[in-house]
Every structure is written in structure tokens, then in C-alpha cells.
Amino acid sequence: MNPGEPRRSSGRASGGASRGSSGRAPAGPSPRRIAFDVVHAVARDDAYANLLLPTRIRRARLTGSDAGFATELTYGTLRSRGLYDAVIARAAGRAIDRIDPLALDVLRLGAHQLLGMETPPHAAVDESVRLARQVGAPRAAGFVNAVLRRVGERSLDEWQTLLTAGVSSVRGILAIRHAHPEWVVDALADALAAEGRGAELDALLAADNDPPRVTLVALPGLAEPLAADDPSRTRYSPLGVRSRSGDPAADPEVTSGVRRVQDEGSQLAALALSRARPATPGERWLDLCAGPGGKAALLAAEARAAGAQLVANEAVPQRAELVRRALAPVAPEVEVRAGDGRTIGDTEPGAFDRILVDAPCTGLGALRRRPEARWRKSADDVAPLAALQRELLTAALDAVAPGGLVAYVTCSPHPEETRAVVDAALATRADATALDTPAILSRIVREPLDLGPGTAAQLWPHRHGTDAMFIQLIERAAH
Numbered sequence: 160m161n162p163g164e165p166r167r168s169s170g171r172a173s174g175g176a177s178r179g180s181s182g183r184a185p186a187g188p189s190p191r192r193i194a195f196d197v198v199h200a201v202a203r204d205d206a207y208a209n210l211l212l213p214t215r216i217r218r219a220r221l222t223g224s225d226a227g228f229a230t231e232l233t234y235g236t237l238r239s240r241g242l243y244d245a246v247i248a249r250a251a252g253r254a255i256d257r258i259d260p261l262a263l264d265v266l267r268l269g270a271h272q273l274l275g276m277e278t279p280p281h282a283a284v285d286e287s288v289r290l291a292r293q294v295g296a297p298r299a300a301g302f303v304n305a306v307l308r309r310v311g312e313r314s315l316d317e318w319q320t321l322l323t324a325g326v327s328s329v330r331g332i333l334a335i336r337h338a339h340p341e342w343v344v345d346a347l348a349d350a351l352a353a354e355g356r357g358a359e360l361d362a363l364l365a366a367d368n369d370p371p372r373v374t375l376v377a378l379p380g381l382a383e384p385l386a387a388d389d390p391s392r393t394r395y396s397p398l399g400v401r402s403r404s405g406d407p408a409a410d411p412e413v414t415s416g417v418r419r420v421q422d423e424g425s426q427l428a429a430l431a432l433s434r435a436r437p438a439t440p441g442e443r444w445l446d447l448c449a450g451p452g453g454k455a456a457l458l459a460a461e462a463r464a465a466g467a468q469l470v471a472n473e474a475v476p477q478r479a480e481l482v483r484r485a486l487a488p489v490a491p492e493v494e495v496r497a498g499d500g501r502t503i504g505d506t507e508p509g510a511f512d513r514i515l516v517d518a519p520c521t522g523l524g525a526l527r528r529r530p531e532a533r534w535r536k537s538a539d540d541v542a543p544l545a546a547l548q549r550e551l552l553t554a555a556l557d558a559v560a561p562g563g564l565v566a567y568v569t570c571s572p573h574p575e576e577t578r579a580v581v582d583a584a585l586a587t588r589a590d591a592t593a594l595d596t597p598a599i600l601s602r603i604v605r606e607p608l609d610l611g612p613g614t615a616a617q618l619w620p621h622r623h624g625t626d627a628m629f630i631q632l633i634e635r636a637a638h
């Protein structure tokens with residue numbers, strides 16, 4: 160999980176030149192160069208910014224305002240990439256696929272400094288020209304200079320007004336205003352409308368652009384219990400706490416593994432299953448799609464407290480290894496397997512009392528913590544994912560014992576990945592019933608959760624401050 164992103168910074172500290180905020184010339188790459196390398200690796204190699212950037216910042220020994228500048232420049236550019244591409248295409252008078260990829264990434268970074276940060280325009284332009292030369296696009300330096308000067312002639316608001324001038328649909332306008340692909344806006348709008356909250360689309364899209372604060376889970380039975388009046392506790396999860404410093408690595412309980420960085424929505428998804436009803440000692444629990452092991456760690460702690468046994472399964476061997484590493488310091492007794500979860504119903508029918516299906520999904524519910532994610536997936540990804548989700552849920556319903564529980568969870572609110580998957584799976588099974596998940600959660604949470612109608616719990620960043628997790632508990636009939 161991403162250890163959080165800083166809130167929007169002015170970028171003034173490093174905005175005037177490529178020197179560090181201390182005034183000395185930095186020994187390693189400048190914040191702008193680091194931002195370029197990460198943005199370019201995301202575009203060229205499908206790299207993950209939240210994994211690459213912290214390593215690059217550490218290696219370059221950037222700290223304080225320089226690290227903040229590099230982070231805001233990288234994440235802000237990636238988050239609004241589609242919007243900046245539209246601006247750049249207008250300013251350049253050509254489609255972005257007709258711009259040299261190195262120059263394009265320099266332009267994207269320049270556009271964010273001009274439109275999304277408070278970098279003085281001359282610094283944004285001059286430093287971008289210098290960057291173009293540095294990264295191997297010296298012949299594009301004049302072009303970068305000319306395009307960015309045109310970009311800087313308008314404010315962000317003026318550019319958005321220009322770009323939305325010919326757009327008639329509300330969703331199309333919101334897509335430009337909040338820098339989301341239109342298919343994502345459609346999916347989010349449909350999900351909100353399904354629970355009668357269509358008017359909240361603007362607020363949801365705005366929340367996607369607001370990086371979340373770092374939330375930790377205190378593993379029960381392992382971490383120091385949270386005091387009832389601890390002001391850093393989160394609103395809903397009984398195990399959630401806000402990182403005071405914003406730097407979890409500075410917390411000794413995090414280094415020892417008994418506190419983990421985990422969104423409150425993910426905590427509630429795991430707890431919905433483990434606390435739906437009291438567990439009987441000896442129960443067998445399964446985390447079917449466990450990599451990289453965030454929810455498995457919480458389930459392992461819950462299982463141990465209840466006298467249950469957890470098995471964690473993950474299809475991708477490298478990710479199964481991450482699960483092993485996540486569990487090693489706190490729950491070495493958990494069996495971790497690398498296998499295709501779709502076969503579990505055949506190989507171990509009726510073998511488990513509780514199963515978590517935290518299915519692979521588009522991740523549209525976690526856009527605020529993964530800056531580039533919204534531009535990485537396309538509408539074409541949804542159908543194959545939904546087919547896989549249906550197979551995994553069906554396998555889980557076969558592998559759960561009569562009377563047992565399955566939690567179907569996604570970090571996406573896309574209707575095709577959530578309600579449609581549950582409806583399709585239940586339509587073919589007389590032996591499975593959707594439980595009233597909001598009612599069950601209401602007995603677990605610290606403060607009442609305002610959830611929409613129906614048997615599923617859909618969390619929302621703009622309403623609950625969590626990722627948009629979807630949680631549906633399903634019970635298999637006793638006989």
C-alpha cells in the first residue's frame with residue numbers, strides 16, 4: 160500500500176531554480192530530474208510511481224522541501240496527466256502522439272508547475288527547457304519553451320473553460336474539471352446513482368484528487384490496544400489510527416509489524432468477515448486473493464484471537480512471497496499458498512468456514528492513493544476482470560462449508576465489478592444468500608456508517624474518508 164502522499168504544496172521551495180532549498184547545488188539529481196525519471200518510467204515501462212518515487216528520493220538524499228517538491232510534481236503531474244495532455248495538444252497545435260515522448264513528459268511536468276503549483280512561470284519554463292536538454296531532447300528545447308509559454312498564458316480554470324466549451328454532457332465537463340477519464344466518470348456516476356446519490360459525483364471526483372492521510376491498523380492481540388479516548392483513532396474501524404507524524408517508518412510498532420499502513424475501508428472489509436459473528440475455535444478461514452498480504456495480516460491476528468486457522472492463497476508466486484513476508488513477523492503459523500483461486504471449489508469443496516474474496520479489480524475506488532492509476536486502465540479491462548471475479552466468487556461459494564461465510568470485496572465501486580458479480584453468482588445458487596452487510600458492519604464500527612440501501616456496503620472517499628471499498632457478505636445455507 161502507498162504510505163500516503165503529501166497534500167498539495169506550493170512548490171515554491173524548489174520552484175525558482177534547480178538548486179535545493181538550502182541554496183547549495185545538490186550533489187545528486189535535482190527534484191525535477193527525479194520527477195521526470197518517475198513520470199517517464201510510468202509512461203514508458205508502466206512503472207508504479209508510489210514504489211519508484213520514494214526509492215529515488217531516498218537515493219538522491221532529498222529531504223524537506225526538495226522531497227516535497229519532487230513528490231508534488233510527480234504525483235500531481237501523473238494525477239492530471241490526461242488534462243495536461245489536452246492542454247499541451249491545444250498549445251502545441253498537434254496531437255500528443257506526434258510529440259517526442261521525452262519532450263512530452265517534460266511538457267507535462269512544466270504544465271503542472273504552471274497550472275497546478277505556484278511555481279513562478281519563468282522558473283517553470285526555464286527549468287523545463289534545461290530539463291529537456293538534460294534528458295536527451297535538446298532539439299526539442301525551443302518547442303518546449305514555445306509550448307509552455309502558451310500554456311502559461313491561461314490559468315487552469317481558463318484552460319478548463321476552453322476545453323469544456325464544446326462539451327455538452329455534465330459527465331464530460333466533470334471529467335475535464337477533475338482530470339478523470341470519461342469512462343471512469345461514467346462508472347462512478349452509475350455506482351452513485353444506484354444508491355440514489357447521483358448528486359454527489361462532483362464531491363467524489365474532487366475527493367479522488369485529495370491524497371489521503373496515512374491510516375494504520377493496530378493488529379489485535381499484537382499491537383498496544385488503542386485507548387478509547389486516543390484522539391488519533393479513526394472514525395469507523397475499531398483498530399484504526401492516524402499516523403501522527405505522517406511517517407509510519409518512524410513508529411517502532413510499524414517497524415516491528417504489529418501496526419500496518421492500511422486504509423480504514425480495507426480494515427472494515429476484513430473485520431466484516433472476521434467479526435460478522437463469533438468464531439468457534441478450530442474454524443478454518445481462507446484469504447483467497449491475499450497478495451500482498453494487507454488484509455491477511457489483519458485476518459491472521461483475528462484468527463489467532465478466535466482460535467481459528469488461516470490459509471492465505473495468492474495466484475502470483477512473487478506476490479505470495481510478499482504475503483509470506485507480511486505474515487512472518489506476526490503470524491508465521493499461517494499457511495501461504497501460491498495457486499489459482501478459481502480451482503479451490505474443486506480441490507477443497509466445503510473445506511472453509513469463512514472465505515475472503517478480495518478480488519483483483521480496476522482499483523477505481525483507490526484513485527486518490529495511486530496517482531497514475533486512472534490513466535492506466537481502460538474500459539476494456541472491466542469485462543475480463545468481471546469474468547475472473549465471478550469465477551473466484553463461485554469457487555469460494557463451493558469451497559465454503561454449509562453455514563459458512565464468504566466476503567466478496569473489491570476496491571472498486573464499478574457496478575460491473577460489484578453488484579453485477581454478486582447478482583450473477585447468486586442467480587445460479589439456491590444455497591447462497593446475500594446477508595445485510597450494513598447491519599453487520601453497524602455492530603462492528605465505532606461510529607454509525609451512513610451506507611446506501613441494499614445488502615452490500617459501499618464505502619466512499621467523499622462520504623467516509625475511506626477508499627471506495629465494496630463489501631458483500633454471503634452465507635451458504637446450512638444444508
Ligand SMILES: C[S@@+](CC[C@H](N)C(=O)[O-])C[C@H]1O[C@@H](n2cnc3c(N)ncnc32)[C@H](O)[C@@H]1O
Pocket residue numbers: 425447448449450451452453454455472473474475478498499500501517518519520
Ligand atoms: C485486490 S488484490 C488483494 C489485496 C490483498 N487482499 C491485500 O489486502 O493486500 C487481488 C489479488 O488477487 C490476485 N489474483 C489474481 N487472480 C487470482 C486468482 N485467479 N487466484 C488467486 N489470486 C488471484 C492478484 O495477484 C492480487 O494480488
